[in-house]
Amino acid sequence: MSLFYWMRNDKVAAARYSADFDAGHKWGLPGLKNCPGCGATWSEAGHEYPAVDLSLIPEHAEFEEHRPEPLHEFLRLQALVRPLAPPHAELPPGTKFGPLEGRASGQFGPFTWLGNSLMLIRRDALDGLQSAGIRGLLGCKTELRFRQKTPPDILELQIEPRGLLHRDCLPPDLDPPCPTCGRQAFRRPDDPILDLASLPTDTDLFRLDNFSTMIIGTDRFKDAVEQGGWTGISFRELPVRS
Numbered sequence: 001m002s003l004f005y006w007m008r009n010d011k012v013a014a015a016r017y018s019a020d021f022d023a024g025h026k027w028g029l030p031g032l033k034n035c036p037g038c039g040a041t042w043s044e045a046g047h048e049y050p051a052v053d054l055s056l057i058p059e060h061a062e063f064e065e066h067r068p069e070p071l072h073e074f075l076r077l078q079a080l081v082r083p084l085a086p087p088h089a090e091l092p093p094g095t096k097f098g099p100l101e102g103r104a105s106g107q108f109g110p111f112t113w114l115g116n117s118l119m120l121i122r123r124d125a126l127d128g129l130q131s132a133g134i135r136g137l138l139g140c141k142t143e144l145r146f147r148q149k150t151p152p153d154i155l156e157l158q159i160e161p162r163g164l165l166h167r168d169c170l171p172p173d174l175d176p177p178c179p180t181c182g183r184q185a186f187r188r189p190d191d192p193i194l195d196l197a198s199l200p201t202d203t204d205l206f207r208l209d210n211f212s213t214m215i216i217g218t219d220r221f222k223d224a225v226e227q228g229g230w231t232g233i234s235f236r237e238l239p240v241r242s
């Protein structure tokens with residue numbers, strides 16, 4: 001059986017590079033305003049589909065402005081995107097699409113993070129991981145504007161939600177998800193545990209469905225990264241429970 005690691009920004013490794021960028025995705029679903037079921041106004045980070053190109057639909061301009069919308073308007077926009085998204089994508093409020101746009105400068109390491117939930121990869125590291133047989137890597141072009149003359153070749157990985165945090169590591173009094181909008185809010189547990197039955201067996205890289213800012217890699221992924229000498233990720237093994 002695979003081992004699973006929670007992957008985050010390795011700040012010590014990052015300090016060796018001068019990479020600096022300020023960027024966001026080109027399109028996004030709005031937040032949800034005043035859900036008629038739970039009353040919440042919310043959107044969620046960590047649902048990012050850089051490979052999904054909304055320029056293919058005539059309404060793409062409606063996805064360019066960050067704002068909350070009432071349920072009926074949110075559902076209308078979600079339905080427009082659905083045919084372009086991967087088949088099982090949940091597409092909650094705040095889901096992002098399309099290339100990362102913005103300005104960038106400096107030298108980029110093999111892995112560079114925006115926060116702890118968005119991972120950029122240099123082309124040579126992506127090619128190396130693919131040659132090593134790592135599964136589930138989808139490198140997507142970015143539209144970063146570099147100041148230097150020979151910009152690095154930087155891609156974003158589309159990492160899809162696949163597995164779950166185990167019920168045992170969540171608050172015991174946690175309410176079930178809102179039946180109307182699906183919201184289930186809780187803080188990230190200090191000691192996350194993965195739910196064995198929910199974990200994918202066909203990919204080495206994924207996010208958690210019920211905590212999508214957490215990126216998980218297998219021991220195959222970790223070993224290949226370490227053998228390649230590609231720095232920028234800190235790995236923490238997580239226990240798995242059935």
Ligand SMILES: [Zn+2]
Nearest residue numbers: 035038178181
């Ligand atoms: Zn709700």
